[in-house]
Amino acid sequence: MVSEAHGAMSPLLEAVGISKRFGGLRALSGVSLRLASGSITGLIGPNGAGKTTFFNVLTGIYKPDEGTLQFAGQPLPAGQPHAVAACGIARTFQNIRLFANMSVLENVMVGRHVRTRAGVLGALFRTAATRREEEAITARALELLDYVGIGAQAARVASTLSYGDQRRLEIARALATDPRLLALDEPAAGMNATERARLGELIRRIREDGTAVLLIEHDVKWVMQLCDRVLVLDYGECIAEGTPQAVQSDPKVIEAYLGMGGA
Amino acid sequence: MDTFLQQLVNGLTLGSIYALVALGYTMVYGIMELINFAHGEVVMVGALVALTVIQLLSGWGWPVPLAVLLGVLAAMFVCMVLGLVIERVAYRPLRRAPKLAPLITAIGLSIVLQQVAALIWGRGYLSFPAVLPPVSLAWGGVIITAIQGVIVVLAGLIMAGLLILVQKTALGRAMRATAQNPAVAQLMGVDTDRIIALTFVMGSALAAVAGVMVVAYYNVGNYTMGFMLGLKAFTAAVLGGIGNLPGAMLGGLLLGVVEALGAGYIGDLTGNFFGSNYKDVFAFMVLIGVLVFHPNGLLGTRAREKV
Amino acid sequence: MKGRLQPLWQGGLALLLLALPFATDAALGHGWVRILDFALLYVLLALGLNIVVGYAGLLDLGYVAFFAVGAYCYGLLASPHFDLHWPLWVLLPMGALLAASFGVLLGTPTLGLRGDYLAIVTLGFGEIIRIFLNNLNTPVNITNGPQGVSLIDPLRIGPWSLGQVHHLAGFDIPVVVNVYFLFLLGVLGAIGLSRRLEHSRIGRAWAAIREDEIAAASMGLYTRNLKLLAFAMGASFGGLSGGLFAGFQGFVSPESFTLQESVMILCMVVLGGMGNIAGVVLGAVLLSVLPEALRAAGGLQQDLLGRVWVDPSNLRMLLFGLALVLMMLLRPEGLLPARARQRELHGQ
Numbered sequence A: 001m002v003s004e005a006h007g008a009m010s011p012l013l014e015a016v017g018i019s020k021r022f023g024g025l026r027a028l029s030g031v032s033l034r035l036a037s038g039s040i041t042g043l044i045g046p047n048g049a050g051k052t053t054f055f056n057v058l059t060g061i062y063k064p065d066e067g068t069l070q071f072a073g074q075p076l077p078a079g080q081p082h083a084v085a086a087c088g089i090a091r092t093f094q095n096i097r098l099f100a101n102m103s104v105l106e107n108v109m110v111g112r113h114v115r116t117r118a119g120v121l122g123a124l125f126r127t128a129a130t131r132r133e134e135e136a137i138t139a140r141a142l143e144l145l146d147y148v149g150i151g152a153q154a155a156r157v158a159s160t161l162s163y164g165d166q167r168r169l170e171i172a173r174a175l176a177t178d179p180r181l182l183a184l185d186e187p188a189a190g191m192n193a194t195e196r197a198r199l200g201e202l203i204r205r206i207r208e209d210g211t212a213v214l215l216i217e218h219d220v221k222w223v224m225q226l227c228d229r230v231l232v233l234d235y236g237e238c239i240a241e242g243t244p245q246a247v248q249s250d251p252k253v254i255e256a257y258l259g260m261g262g263a
Numbered sequence B: 001m002d003t004f005l006q007q008l009v010n011g012l013t014l015g016s017i018y019a020l021v022a023l024g025y026t027m028v029y030g031i032m033e034l035i036n037f038a039h040g041e042v043v044m045v046g047a048l049v050a051l052t053v054i055q056l057l058s059g060w061g062w063p064v065p066l067a068v069l070l071g072v073l074a075a076m077f078v079c080m081v082l083g084l085v086i087e088r089v090a091y092r093p094l095r096r097a098p099k100l101a102p103l104i105t106a107i108g109l110s111i112v113l114q115q116v117a118a119l120i121w122g123r124g125y126l127s128f129p130a131v132l133p134p135v136s137l138a139w140g141g142v143i144i145t146a147i148q149g150v151i152v153v154l155a156g157l158i159m160a161g162l163l164i165l166v167q168k169t170a171l172g173r174a175m176r177a178t179a180q181n182p183a184v185a186q187l188m189g190v191d192t193d194r195i196i197a198l199t200f201v202m203g204s205a206l207a208a209v210a211g212v213m214v215v216a217y218y219n220v221g222n223y224t225m226g227f228m229l230g231l232k233a234f235t236a237a238v239l240g241g242i243g244n245l246p247g248a249m250l251g252g253l254l255l256g257v258v259e260a261l262g263a264g265y266i267g268d269l270t271g272n273f274f275g276s277n278y279k280d281v282f283a284f285m286v287l288i289g290v291l292v293f294h295p296n297g298l299l300g301t302r303a304r305e306k307v
Numbered sequence C: 001m002k003g004r005l006q007p008l009w010q011g012g013l014a015l016l017l018l019a020l021p022f023a024t025d026a027a028l029g030h031g032w033v034r035i036l037d038f039a040l041l042y043v044l045l046a047l048g049l050n051i052v053v054g055y056a057g058l059l060d061l062g063y064v065a066f067f068a069v070g071a072y073c074y075g076l077l078a079s080p081h082f083d084l085h086w087p088l089w090v091l092l093p094m095g096a097l098l099a100a101s102f103g104v105l106l107g108t109p110t111l112g113l114r115g116d117y118l119a120i121v122t123l124g125f126g127e128i129i130r131i132f133l134n135n136l137n138t139p140v141n142i143t144n145g146p147q148g149v150s151l152i153d154p155l156r157i158g159p160w161s162l163g164q165v166h167h168l169a170g171f172d173i174p175v176v177v178n179v180y181f182l183f184l185l186g187v188l189g190a191i192g193l194s195r196r197l198e199h200s201r202i203g204r205a206w207a208a209i210r211e212d213e214i215a216a217a218s219m220g221l222y223t224r225n226l227k228l229l230a231f232a233m234g235a236s237f238g239g240l241s242g243g244l245f246a247g248f249q250g251f252v253s254p255e256s257f258t259l260q261e262s263v264m265i266l267c268m269v270v271l272g273g274m275g276n277i278a279g280v281v282l283g284a285v286l287l288s289v290l291p292e293a294l295r296a297a298g299g300l301q302q303d304l305l306g307r308v309w310v311d312p313s314n315l316r317m318l319l320f321g322l323a324l325v326l327m328m329l330l331r332p333e334g335l336l337p338a339r340a341r342q343r344e345l346h347g348q
Helices: A004-008 A051-058 A081-087 A104-115 A120-125 A128-148 A163-175 A193-208 A220-226 A244-248 A251-259 B002-032 B039-059 B064-094 B100-121 B146-168 B170-180 B182-187 B192-218 B225-240 B245-269 B276-293 C007-028 C030-055 C064-077 C088-110 C115-135 C175-198 C201-211 C213-218 C223-249 C259-272 C277-305 C312-330 C339-346
Strands: A013-022 A025-035 A040-044 A066-071 A089-091 A181-185 A212-216 A229-234 A237-242 B136-139 B142-145 C166-168 C171-173
Touching: A013 A051, A025 A051, A025 A066, A025 A229, A040 A051, A040 A193, A040 A220, A051 A089, A051 A181, A051 A212, A081 A089, A081 A104, A081 C213, A089 A163, A104 A128, A104 A163, A104 C201, A120 A128, A120 C175, A120 C201, A128 A163, A128 C201, A163 A181, A163 A193, A193 A212, A193 A220, A220 A244, A229 A244, A229 A251, A237 A244, A237 A251, B002 B039, B002 B142, B002 B146, B002 B170, B002 B192, B002 B225, B002 B245, B039 B064, B039 B100, B039 B192, B039 B225, B064 B100, B064 B192, B064 C312, B100 B225, B100 C115, B100 C259, B100 C312, B142 B146, B146 B170, B146 B192, B146 B245, B170 B182, B170 B192, B182 B192, B192 B225, B225 B245, B225 B276, B225 C115, B245 B276, B276 C088, B276 C115, C007 C030, C007 C175, C030 C175, C030 C201, C030 C223, C030 C259, C030 C277, C064 C088, C064 C115, C064 C223, C064 C259, C088 C115, C088 C223, C115 C259, C175 C201, C175 C223, C175 C277, C201 C213, C201 C223, C213 C223, C259 C277, C259 C312, C277 C312
Parallel strands: A025 A237, A040 A212, A040 A229, A089 A181, A181 A212
Antiparallel strands: A013 A025, A013 A066, A229 A237, B136 B142, C166 C171
């Protein structure tokens, strides 16, 4: 499925034969994926196709039953979300999961945790190094809030933000971990056309600044415009992979979507 | 070998009681994912109510079997009302609150129940009148007393009845549906509030019976008796797989046996460094062991957190 | 720093805290200063538990075990029991450290578990520690069993024993006042540490875990180790106050470390306001002074009703239990809530 030109480069992420069962239900069977640095990849498919399950396996929330994940040439720790984040994969959630009662700024500051080191002793004695680090965390967090366009909201409580801004905040929080791959689970859900367009711009900018993006989305048209490559899942299996044009004309894809009564 | 068999018999008796109490924990947990901390106290209240009624009636010269029967019924009635009140006051208002909140009300309630019991019955030990003739069955070197026989058989019957109720009746189906998914069950016409309340009531009735068994077995009751018993029964529920009815039964029996054998042999095993006064430690060791190595328990399957 | 008092208030508070033991001693006698001393110990305990429950959101129902570890550490190593008389500056840090290690020991296998399991396991742990203290007198006498350890050396800082009356500029400074100042020092230190932790990278991580553990883990927080850290930090406060308790009391026995004590400390944190230092301090002071007032209620019953109907210690626990239930139902954020808790419990 993977074109030669693509395969020649060593990929940023390579998933081979990922399977995941829940009881008797096969949520994923043998899904493989290669993803290049600096790309935007779309993961589409009907409801229940296993897209979010794939994200959860990728980010260490579930352990795969079979298959391997390589990230930047290293095996990705399975089932350890914190270690996956440390490797450079950050994510957002389909049903937004912010630290709802913390401030917008604090949410992003938590994202810096994995790239900073001050421990208990530093905190207790408030050493110069700790103070400097804390200032750097704050500065970087503010910068990221501006980057996603909600800098003015820094002091508000996260749960009081509008829906679209909450999605942006999740992206800022994820970016704070300095990811090389940003995994977005339905980032445009519930947004209108204008908001979607602006989100598309943000995602392109993130890619230009050096972070690859993997995103789940239902709006096929939007995905096709945005992504370099698209992977289609159906019933936990990968039924097509390639450029948006190639995928769009793939009869299996058309059938999967029509079979579901359109998506 | 005789010691082994004797401890096995003692363990099975104790285990039957644990199993009955564990069912209360597991039913409530299965249906609302909540550890009902006050459950051990319900057992205690049942035991003390039964004791009081039995003492009173036999004091009036009523025939002992009748007094015991009425005592058990009174205990069940009081406990069922108590279960209903607990659910209504401490848990229902907090169903949507953060997890910590119902846990704290439960602890509060269990203290209140203990202290109220101490006020009513005093801090001393109440003794259980000899209701069953002290007959026993000697079989080799193993002695099975009448009370042990009654406890094991009765517990077995109750558990069988409960399983049939849950598996075969419409009420049982509604309970299982509520446990699976309360929102959907409600849409399907199940009155989930009623089902939850009923679950508490049934668990409390079992607790009352278990309470009577405990005082009948040990011959004494006290306002603090619910605490350790509750802790152990909870352990049994976790051991079997919390939320799983046959699991609670299996867990209860196993824990009873482990504890009895442990108490019987710990002195020999540790060169008398630890004596049988450490028996309460076993339940705890089992609990940690299960939680660490097999948190789903022996028969349990636990739904994973939604992401 | 946000939340810090104005200098004027600070000065006033300092003066009040300085004068309080003398004024109390003059007005109400040694007994009430002693009650203040105990209140300070409870504040220390409540601050420790607050790190675990308030900051990290972990329900610990066996917190008194750490108090016991600190107390026995001090009691065994500074008494005729083993004929050891180690100094305070060794024993207090050692008790704190030992308690922290117990916290790690208990937490390592259990902190991966969901919150309600943790509550039960800690509850069991508290009881187990007590069972061991009660029974480790045979065959080798380590803890002296139910009789406990007595004749513990009084608290002593260098040549200055807090266990005797001192004369300063014509004033008599009684033992209970000496101790008051040592405990106050401990409490102020604990408040400072709590504040710094709360507003640090670690404190932020705890808050995130409390809010949403899965999201926190996905942002790279190693939740198990962070919880373990909260457990250990909280336990060390418990160990420290245990040491102070042993040195002050001169006697420790297993019955000081029951589940009831754990529940009482939890009550203080919940009633005052989980996660808020001022709230926790208030809760601890209220709940440690109030029972003394209730003790007086026993006498009042005697006078009014002719006999003691309700045993005061009974009444005390009954009220604590009711307070826990009512607080959760009516004002779950506590008397002086932390901002985040208030939002969590009442929407915006």
